Amino acid sequence: MIVGNEGWGGLSLALAYAQYLNCENPTESDSCGTCKACKKYQALAHPDLHFVFPVVKTPKNSKPFSSDFFAEWKNFVKSTRFHSLEQWLKFIGYENAQPSIYVHEAEEIIRTLSYKAYEGKYKVMIIWKPEKMNIAAANKLLKIIEEPPERTIFLLVTSDLDAILPTIRSRTQIIQLTPLSAEDLVSALRQEFPDASMPDIEQAARAAGGDFITAKKFLQEILASDESTHYFDLFVKTMRIAYSANPLHIIDNAEELATMDKEKLKQFLAYCLHFMRQSFMINQNLKQISQLTQKELNFAENFSRFINRKNINHFSVEFSKAIRDLERNGNSRLIILDLLFTTSKLLKIK
Ligand SMILES: [Zn+2]
Incomplete structure (x- = not known):
């Protein structure tokens, strides 16, 4: 029984x-x-390598076996060295389901292991997340775990030892894992996020307490916030150019925005709309309920005098329309150009 956080790599150790x-x-x-x-x-x-792991009942399959999900499982196992249940459920597209190791699976384990080993030195049965076995399933397995067939090894991998029935626990030898070192975390993060910068990776690794899954979440947050900084800078630039009302600069700005990936461009326009609504609240003396960061707020304090009762609805309509038009695969360049000239006019409304 290999015991440790999901982010400590128990399944990878079992496989190795x-x-x-x-x-x-x-x-x-x-x-x-x-x-x-x-x-x-x-x-x-x-x-001679066998796996059992939690699976879910689906509309088409009310009696699911691990083997029914083996194709997805293979890809999931190979996709990372640190495996979480949350990620597994995402992988099979059942994020909100209740995963379980069912009693019919326990019967299948006994059947599978009663065959002779074909070619290996050992038959190995890896049970990932045995804490997801129900009592009936666990009871079925007591005997075979206590007295496995010849040259048969059970490797159980858990992140929640307390949730495992004492009858199962007492029949295993506990191997307690420890947190990863900061260097190991950094090198694992670099492998999974080849585009992330070293300072971002190091920051996530330092904050993660030796747990890769946590480190990954931190890094994803850092990367996402870099994106909003990027949108903020772009927003400031775009508004300044629009306000200047210089047609050549507006055209250049539209060209630049139109080269963005369409999904990113839609996100950026949604960000603009969010920023304008927040600025309108400041304009209406509702600063205390605004959801801007300090950096955004510093800009919004000045900018908010341009967003008022007379133009906020127009901005709302125009930006929403641009997002919809992009979704309908309209020409990005024309949509943005039109939006920026309109914005330029709307900003002058007092
Ligand atoms: Zn070898």
Whole structure:
């Protein structure tokens, strides 16, 4: 029983250990990585490697087995070295479902393991998240976990030891994992986020307490906030040019915005609209309920005198319309150009 946070890599350790057990040329400390058995393990295609993991009932499948989800599972396992249940459910598209290891699955485990090993030294059954087994399933497995068939290894991987039935727990040998080092976190983050900057990665790693899943969430937040900083700078620039009312500058600005990816452009226009509504609240002396950051607020304090009762609805209509037109695959350049000239006029309304 491998015990540790999801972000400590328990499933990857179980796999590496299972591969080591079956490697044809193992060294003192690791599998060779190149023999036939290792290759099959890396592809998750070794005939003596078995997996059980939580699955969900679907409209078409009221009696789901792990094997029904094996194609998705393979991709999920290979997609990262740190596996979370949340991510798994996203992977199969059932984020709000109640995942479980069912009693019919326990019967399947016993059936699978009663065959002889075909080609490996050991048969390995990896059970990911045994805490998701219901009592009936767990009871079915007591005997085989206590006395497994010859050369058969059970590797259970859990992030919640307390949720596992004592009868199961007491039949296993506990291997307690520890948090990752900051260096390991940094190198794992670099692998999964090759485009992120080192300072952002280091900041996320420092704050994560040795847990990769947490580090990943922090990094995603950092990257997302970089995006809003970017939108803010772009917004300030766009409003200044619109206010200047210089047609050549407006055209250049429209050209620049139109080169953005369409989804990003829609997000940016939504951001503009949000900023204008917030500025209108400040204009109406409702600063205390505005949702702007300090940096945004500093700009909005001045900018808000241009957003008033006479033009806020026009801005709302025009920006919403531009977003809709982009969704309908209109010509970005024309849509933006039109919007910027309108904005230029609306900003002058007092
Ligand atoms: Zn090998």
